[in-house]
Amino acid sequence: MLDCRKIIHIDMDAFYASVEQRDAPELIGQAVIVGGKPRGRGVVAACSYEARKFGVHSAMPSAEAYRRCPQAIFIRPRFEAYQAVSQQIQRIFLEYTDVVEPLSLDEAYLDVTNTTLMGGSALRIAQDIRRVILQRTQLVASAGISYNKFLAKIASDIDKPNGCRCILPSEGPAFVRELPVKRFHGIGKATEARMHALGIETGEDLRKWTLEELQREFGKSAHYYYHVSRGVDERPVRVERTRKSIGNERTFGENLSSHAQMLEVITGLSDQLMDKLESRSFVASTLNLKLRYADFTTLTRAHKVQRGVFTKETAKRTLPFLLQRALSVPPQRGLPHVRLLGVSFSGLTPADEDRPEQLDMPFNDP
Ligand SMILES: [Mg+2]
The missing domain is CATH 3.30.1490.100 (DNA polymerase, Y-family, little finger domain)
Known part of the structure; x- marks a missing residue:
């Protein structure tokens, strides 16, 4: 059977900034920027939602962030603290399934297809994981649930922060049809610009191209674009072998x-x-x-x-x-x-x- 898996994508909300706000409650409700100095040459590593309202985002030069949001509180990152939370959430994931693929400190794919917990309901498992994460770390995670990695990752972003969104197999193809290509995971700025130049703005536009035509324009990646634009993504959740x-x-x-x-x-x-x-x-x-x-x-x-x-x-x-x-x-x-x-x-x-x-x-x- 093709694509009847149950995949959850968990992503912590404004991770570094949220850890800082948790550990220093006077920062709650404040525009917090982690990384860089207001007048320094560094870049923003992460920022709170309060800072995002001013157009600040990660990877932005901190001088620019300061210009947009001068009242922001700049904080030096504490990677040890983020690492510790990361280990906590990884342990939580393993309480639900062995099939976990971490993407970064605060993000992972989980395959719960064969999990019998919560009556085997991926939605209930995702909600429970979010509840346990909040309970043990006092931090908020968003979850996306779907039948493949591509859609699960997009789903976790839809209702962020504190979101939990499911895209059912019956909804997948229609969902991608309307999705702007810049929201596709794996389509970077350069590819996005090339697609726009070719008149490709959404999944629907991508679907008008045959695989061969896409291959001519995008080479190796064409296969991925062709399939995900139809809501199909068979990449497995890869368990990293724990390296000693x-x-x-x-x-x-x-x-x-x-x-x-x-x-x-x-x-x-x-x-x-x-x-x-x-x-x-x-x-x-x-x-x-x-x-x-x-x-x-x-x-x-x-x-x-x-x-x-x-x-x-x-x-x-x-x-x-x-x-x-x-x-x-x-x-x-x-x-x-x-x-x-x-x-x-x-x-x-x-x-x-x-x-x-x-x-x-x-x-x-x-
Ligand atoms: Mg995150």
Whole structure:
């Protein structure tokens, strides 16, 4: 049977800003902008609904946001707090189904086709998830329910904030027919502009094109456009295999620009993690470095040892190269000031597992 699945898309409302308002009640009802400084060169990472009324939105330069909404309260993001909530909501999802695909810290697809809870009603499950999220995190989530990912994601956005919308299989095709292409998930600004130039404004317009015609214009993506414009999307909800890793990161009060300081921080983090691994009798084959610039551009670089595992020494020799590689990509806006550094080890295996002798590996990365 085609497309009789039950998919829920859960999306927290104004996530970062809502966490800030929760943790500092004096911010409730205020225009809150997370990320950037009013006169700085950063960008808005998130903003409260009160700020959105003034035309502020995420990814907008903070100077522009300040111009539109000078009374806004600018707040430095606390990713640790957002991460903690993210873990809480992921745990809630798993109480309803094993088939969960996280899209970001505050968003996920759930396939509840085979869930018997709540009489198997996807709508009731979605309502219950929203209730439990509110109860445990004091935060509001919106939900979209439909028979595929494309429609579930669009549905969660319709009645935001605090929305819960279902698009039934009988309603799907008619719903997409009227939908402007800019609301299609997966159609970015550039594609939207090309579609407009071709006279394609809505799902209905898209449906007038044959698959071959769309392929000529849009190549590989044509298949997706062709099908979703008919309300069809067979992409499965993909369960990410939980990768075994251990990591730690630091956000700086004052952004760093000195290589020596950065190196000191990541070496410290790496040493701590190695101690932790050793105390748990684990070894790691991959070292990952994460770097976030003041404009929130985030980069990760990894090195996997081909044979053997990392030691404190090999990690110490690897980190300067990873840092160099990360810093070779400058931020999109502003100066190359670093606001966060993180180190993690993955490819973990028990230290006593039968594997090659721990080698002091020669390190050949450029
Ligand atoms: Mg969200």
